[in-house]
Every structure is written in structure tokens, then in C-alpha cells.
Amino acid sequence: MIIKDVQFVQGATSLEQMPRAPFPEVAFVGRSNVGKSSIINRLLERKNLARTSSKPGKTQEINFFLINNRIHVADLPGFGYAKVSKRQREAWQKLIGSYLMHRKQLRLVFQLIDSRHEPTALDRELMMLMPESNAEHVIVLTKSDKLSGNTRQKSVSQVRKTLASLGQDKPIILSSAQDGRGRQDMLDWMDTLLKAS
Numbered sequence: 001m002i003i004k005d006v007q008f009v010q011g012a013t014s015l016e017q018m019p020r021a022p023f024p025e026v027a028f029v030g031r032s033n034v035g036k037s038s039i040i041n042r043l044l045e046r047k048n049l050a051r052t053s054s055k056p057g058k059t060q061e062i063n064f065f066l067i068n069n070r071i072h073v074a075d076l077p078g079f080g081y082a083k084v085s086k087r088q089r090e091a092w093q094k095l096i097g098s099y100l101m102h103r104k105q106l107r108l109v110f111q112l113i114d115s116r117h118e119p120t121a122l123d124r125e126l127m128m129l130m131p132e133s134n135a136e137h138v139i140v141l142t143k144s145d146k147l148s149g150n151t152r153q154k155s156v157s158q159v160r161k162t163l164a165s166l167g168q169d170k171p172i173i174l175s176s177a178q179d180g181r182g183r184q185d186m187l188d189w190m191d192t193l194l195k196a197s
Contacts, residue, residue, distance in 0.1 A: 001187045001194070004068050006044050011061040015098055019064055024197045025072040025105045026190055027135070029096060030112030031122055032078030035142040038177035039112065040065075040075055043186055062099060071194060072105065079122045097129065106135045107193045110186065115141035115155040115174065119162045127166055138171045138189055139163075145176035 012018045028036045041049050049065065063075040076096055100109065109130065113123050130137040139159055144152050156172050163170055171189075175182030 001068075001191045003044050003187075005066075006046055006049060007066045008049070009064040009066050009072065011063045013061045013095060015102060018062070018099075018103065019072065021066075021072070021105075023066065023070060023072045023105065024107040024193055025064075025074055025103065026108045026110065026193065027074040027076055027099070027106060028110050028112060029076040029100070029126065030078065030142075031114070031120065034078065034112045034114050035177055036075060036078065036112055039140065039142060039175060040073060042177040042180060043183055044073070062095065067190075071190060074099075074106075079126065100129060100133045100135070106133065107197065108136045108138065108189060109133065110138050110140045110173075110189075112140045112142050113159065115144045115147055115152065118158050124162060124166070127163065127168060127170075131168070136189070136193070138173060138186075140173045140175050140182065140186070142175055142177070144174040144181060145178045 009019055010017070028040055030036055041047060044065070044067065061077065065073045065075070067073055076099070079093065079096065100106065111123070111126055111130070113119055119127070127137075141152075141155055141159065144155070147155060152174055156174065159172055160169075173182045173185045175186070
């Protein structure tokens with residue numbers, strides 16, 4: 001896939017507010033500050049499309065972008081820690097869960113995990129939730145440019161073990177918003193999604 005056109009469509013805080021267009025959707029989800037917005041910007045070759053911040057919790061709604069007038073990319077709020085009220089965090093979790101389970105247009109979920117750390121309890125929770133979704137589920141290990149070659153493979157092995165403990169086997173992509181690693185793999189998945197739609 002060659003990215004020719006990218007448009008911000010809208011933000012949504014409920015299923016009712018989400019775009020009604022029938023375009024297939026690709027969602028990016030993960031813990032707060034895992035690098036979702038940076039990866040989306042790199043993937044779509046736009047510097048400030050998805051807003052990035054060193055402070056967890058910058059994305060506070062599901063933001064939809066239309067790519068090449070054919071596919072929606074959804075940037076979801078981060079799971080877990082963010083400097084907001086517990087009530088707000090719970091509202092985000094509910095929004096994310098209902099989106100992953102009930103959004104008919106959703107075809108592919110990239111779950112982002114920081115490659116420098118073992119999957120957390122929240123990462124595992126999302127893995128356990130995904131079999132209930134109709135969407136394809138791909139793990140994307142972020143910030144892999146900060147690891148050496150051996151450590152990268154250890155990171156992949158850790159995630160494979162975590163998935164195996166849940167009875168799952170999912171594709172894993174090593175990625176980096178800094179050097180573009182994994183970008184083509186994600187675009188290939190999006191291409192496959194379009195061909196299947």
C-alpha cells in the first residue's frame with residue numbers, strides 16, 4: 001500500500017458517534033505511552049497527524065483517519081495509567097472494550113507492546129479479550145530500535161510465551177517509529193485487509 005491521502009475524520013467517545021461509512025477499519029491499541037501515535041504518524045508518513053506526548057493519556061477519544069479514501073485507521077486511548085480520574089479511565093476502558101467487541105467495520109487490531117518490557121497484566125487482558133472480536137489480531141512491539149539484535153529476539157520470545165500461555169499464536173511485528181522498522185509489515189497487513197473486504 002502506498003499512502004497517497006490522509007484525512008482526519010473525527011474523534012468519538014461512544015459507538016454512536018463513530019463514522020457510519022462502511023470502510024474497513026484498522027485499530028491501534030495498547031497501554032498509555034506505548035507509542036501508538038508515533039507509530040501511526042510514521043506509518044502514514046505524517047509528522048503531527050496523531051498527537052504525541054511524553055505524558056500518558058494524551059489521546060482521550062477514538063480518533064479516526066481516512067486513508068486513500070478506502071480504509072479507516074483508529075487511534076484508541078491508552079489502557080492503564082494516565083493523569084486523569086479513575087472514572088475517566090474506566091470510561092475509556094469501557095469505550096475500548098465495546099469498540100473491539102461490537103464495531104462491525106473493525107477488521108484488524110494492532111496491539112502495541114513496549115519491546116523493552118515483558119507484557120503487563122493489561123497487555124494480557126487485551127490478549128484475552130481479542131478472541132471475542134471478529135478482527136484479526138497482530139502484536140506490534142514498539143521502540144525496538146532501543147534494543148540490540150539478541151534482545152529483540154528475546155522480546156519476541158517473551159511475547160510468544162505469553163500468547164502460548166493463553167492458548168494463542170499471533171503474528172508479531174518488531175517496529176520503531178524512529179527508524180521505520182515494521183512499517184512495511186503493517187502496510188502489508190492493511191493491503192491484505194483491503195483485498196479481503
